[in-house]
Amino acid sequence: MDYFFAAIEEREKPDLRGKAIVVCMLSGRGELSGAVSTCNYTARESGIRAGMPCSKAKKLNPEAVFLPARKDFYTSVSDRVMEIIRSYADVRETGEAFEQISIDEAFLEITEKTGGDFNLAFEIGTQIKNDVKDKEKLTCSVGVGPNKLIAKMSSSVQKPDGITVISPDKLENFLWPLKVSKLWGIGNVTAGKLQEMGIVTIKDLAEHDVIDLISTFGKTRGIWLKQAASGIDDSPLKERDGSEQIGRIATLPEDTLDVNLISQLLDRLAGDVISKLDSRELSFRTVTITVINSKFRMYTKSRTLNHPVYSKETLLEVTREILNEFLSESRTEFRRVGVRVGELQKRMGQKSLFDY
DNA sequence: ATCTTACACATGCT
DNA sequence: TCAGGCATGTGTAAGAT
Numbered sequence: 001m002d003y004f005f006a007a008i009e010e011r012e013k014p015d016l017r018g019k020a021i022v023v024c025m026l027s028g029r030g031e032l033s034g035a036v037s038t039c040n041y042t043a044r045e046s047g048i049r050a051g052m053p054c055s056k057a058k059k060l061n062p063e064a065v066f067l068p069a070r071k072d073f074y075t076s077v078s079d080r081v082m083e084i085i086r087s088y089a090d091v092r093e094t095g096e097a098f099e100q101i102s103i104d105e106a107f108l109e110i111t112e113k114t115g116g117d118f119n120l121a122f123e124i125g126t127q128i129k130n131d132v133k134d135k136e137k138l139t140c141s142v143g144v145g146p147n148k149l150i151a152k153m154s155s156s157v158q159k160p161d162g163i164t165v166i167s168p169d170k171l172e173n174f175l176w177p178l179k180v181s182k183l184w185g186i187g188n189v190t191a192g193k194l195q196e197m198g199i200v201t202i203k204d205l206a207e208h209d210v211i212d213l214i215s216t217f218g219k220t221r222g223i224w225l226k227q228a229a230s231g232i233d234d235s236p237l238k239e240r241d242g243s244e245q246i247g248r249i250a251t252l253p254e255d256t257l258d259v260n261l262i263s264q265l266l267d268r269l270a271g272d273v274i275s276k277l278d279s280r281e282l283s284f285r286t287v288t289i290t291v292i293n294s295k296f297r298m299y300t301k302s303r304t305l306n307h308p309v310y311s312k313e314t315l316l317e318v319t320r321e322i323l324n325e326f327l328s329e330s331r332t333e334f335r336r337v338g339v340r341v342g343e344l345q346k347r348m349g350q351k352s353l354f355d356y
Numbered sequence: 357a358t359c360t361t362a363c364a365c366a367t368g369c370t
Numbered sequence: 371t372c373a374g375g376c377a378t379g380t381g382t383a384a385g386a387t
């Protein structure tokens with residue numbers, strides 16, 4: 001979806017159209033303390049980008065409209081969009097060959113219904129765009145490719161409201177001239193290491209000795225780099241049944257080491273996590289606490305319970321226990337804290353199988 | 357001797 | 371001067387078979 005959160009706000013508030021719109025995740029610390037989640041293309045003209053501090057965005061364009069993110073609402077729109085798109089995917093025994101990878105992105109397998117014809121794929125992509133526009137008044141950008149990696153990368157070529165097809169015969173011309181940082185899966189750290197090795201373009205990477213890549217990045221990642229740079233990606237679509245972890249993280253009202261202040265926030269976050277757990281009727285077995293200190297260093301500690309549970313009391317207890325461990329070994333004030341649960345399982349009849 | 361699990365941490369994407 | 375949410379992989383240590 002194109003500039004998804006901001007596009008939804010535009011749709012909901014027609015008087016905003018034409019203006020620069022910036023959707024922010026705010027920490028509550030100050031008027032505009034937080035980061036830009038996304039912004040419309042008008043805002044991008046003034047240099048505003050996702051991830052940038054909101055205060056900086058304000059400096060770049062004081063006239064822009066700054067809105068707080070309404071995540072639950074965007075999720076409800078996302079659910080409807082995904083249902084529309086899903087209906088265009090190949091159908092297998094298990095259901096549609098469809099993979100939602102984020103709140104606004106998804107992969108569809110259409111190999112069967114196109115018989116591998118990329119011209120047909122273009123038609124289907126166009127249909128999807130029209131359907132979404134008709135039903136939800138939102139635009140999206142479609143990428144077609146012989147695998148997920150290429151589909152994802154081609155979706156970025158023409159934005160917003162675009163469609164790009166990269167058939168196997170156009171693969172090398174598309175991929176090789178690009179900087180390695182453009183390859184989906186290569187971030188800052190990897191791009192930096194590659195540059196030190198003299199690898200700048202994707203072509204450089206594709207031609208590089210795989211043994212050398214493995215020695216720097218490990219077996220899995222080394223082989224992946226070599227393959228990906230050649231446009232090879234055999235990963236199948238993964239049907240996802242909700243996330244495998246549920247977490248909440250937030251910024252403290254001020255940097256602190258005060259147990260009471262921190263527990264107060266952690267308890268709220270734990271409550272939110274329990275709500276989500278309840279709505280999906282799940283139990284959890286692991287609890288992870290995240291701390292980000294005033295120097296922006298991140299630390300995590302986790303506990304795995306003997307059996308899955310879904311009691312709020314247990315989550316609170318474990319959370320406090322881990323917090324105390326953190327506090328006894330920390331001298332730098334905390335800025336943000338988070339709670340996350342994992343090893344999720346569908347609930348049984350009792351609170352826990354071994355609880356009675 | 358080998359397989360499995362727990363944990364901390366790095367990396368990447370939005 | 372900077373938000374929140376998730377996935378996946380790796381190294382190491384400890385426990386189980």
